[in-house]
Amino acid sequence: GRLEAEMRRDLDDGRFVLHYQPIYSATDGALQGFEALARWEHPERGLLGPQEFIPLAEETGLIIPLGRWVIREACRQMASWRSGATCGDDVSMSVNISARQFSQPDLVEFIRETLEREGLSPCFLKLEITESVLMREADAAAAKLRRLKELGIKLMIDDFGTGYSSLSYLQRFPVDYLKIDRSFISGDQNEEESRKIVSTIISLARNLGLRVVAEGVEEQDQFQMLRNMQCDDVQGFMFSRPVESPKAQDLLESYI
Ligand code: G
Ligand code: G
Ligand code: NA
Ligand code: MN
Numbered sequence: 001g002r003l004e005a006e007m008r009r010d011l012d013d014g015r016f017v018l019h020y021q022p023i024y025s026a027t028d029g030a031l032q033g034f035e036a037l038a039r040w041e042h043p044e045r046g047l048l049g050p051q052e053f054i055p056l057a058e059e060t061g062l063i064i065p066l067g068r069w070v071i072r073e074a075c076r077q078m079a080s081w082r083s084g085a086t087c088g089d090d091v092s093m094s095v096n097i098s099a100r101q102f103s104q105p106d107l108v109e110f111i112r113e114t115l116e117r118e119g120l121s122p123c124f125l126k127l128e129i130t131e132s133v134l135m136r137e138a139d140a141a142a143a144k145l146r147r148l149k150e151l152g153i154k155l156m157i158d159d160f161g162t163g164y165s166s167l168s169y170l171q172r173f174p175v176d177y178l179k180i181d182r183s184f185i186s187g188d189q190n191e192e193e194s195r196k197i198v199s200t201i202i203s204l205a206r207n208l209g210l211r212v213v214a215e216g217v218e219e220q221d222q223f224q225m226l227r228n229m230q231c232d233d234v235q236g237f238m239f240s241r242p243v244e245s246p247k248a249q250d251l252l253e254s255y256i
Pocket of ligand 1: 036037038049050051054067070096097098242
């Protein structure tokens with residue numbers, strides 16, 4: 001199709017960019033890192049968000065070159081911030097990994113090589129993988145996660161609470177973080193019920209020795225609730241929207 005051809009063309013022409021959304025500690029406000037979020041600067045349609053091209057990229061297989069570009073660019077950016085001495089050691093870079101990308105046999109090797117080439121230590125890279133991707137082939141996923149973990153990178157289950165995970169698998173996935181899905185934070189569903197689910201996920205994470213991140217925090221009272229529940233980290237429009245690289249660097253420098 002036409003969009004597919006344009007995506008191929010614009011990947012080659014450097015019309016994809018990353019925006020960065022900061023993640024903060026809920027306890028002391030310290031900057032914990034950025035989530036890299038892909039955008040497409042389409043010559044006619046303007047700036048396109050991932051929901052407008054990730055599904056097509058998954059269908060067509062273009063997610064593989066696109067996903068590789070994202071990993072490379074995110075690592076390059078983080079290495080650059082670190083070498084500029086503008087960056088504290090607590091600050092890391094999160095990258096989203098899609099289903100098809102996760103199932104690529106050479107994903108682990110690609111990431112290892114990219115970190116080496118860009119000169120970024122693995123401890124500054126986090127991968128966000130959704131619960132549903134992991135549960136698809138849970139045994140194979142657990143094995144792959146172990147290999148990623150052995151590299152020294154950090155692993156996060158994204159959109160937690162929306163797929164149906166088996167809690168026994170959660171124990172077998174060597175992950176470091178749970179990221180609570182935005183739908184439980186936003187309160188546009190049954191608020192009392194969402195509150196109970198959030199509180200349960202935070203307890204679960206604590207009991208398993210995992211850190212927990214809440215995404216989609218938009219309002220002060222949501223933030224207050226998360227603090228009261230001792231959620232570790234927060235992300236959302238209340239703190240910052242995803243921003244372009246120079247603005248992200250400003251945020252980085254203002255937090256030192
Ligand atoms: O940036 P935005 O909030 O519109 O992102 C919407 C969705 O697209 C999110 O679920 C996010 O995880 C996903 N997404 C953003 N960037 C990437 C990317 O580089 N790779 C993959 N696989 N998903 C991404
Ligand atoms: O699925 P994923 O967790 O990767 O989603 C990231 C997406 O969520 C990004 O596209 C980002 O723009 C969006 N996002 C980030 N913070 C908020 C927020 O506070 N409210 C809403 N509605 N969306 C947010
Ligand atoms: Na994500
Ligand atoms: Mn998410």
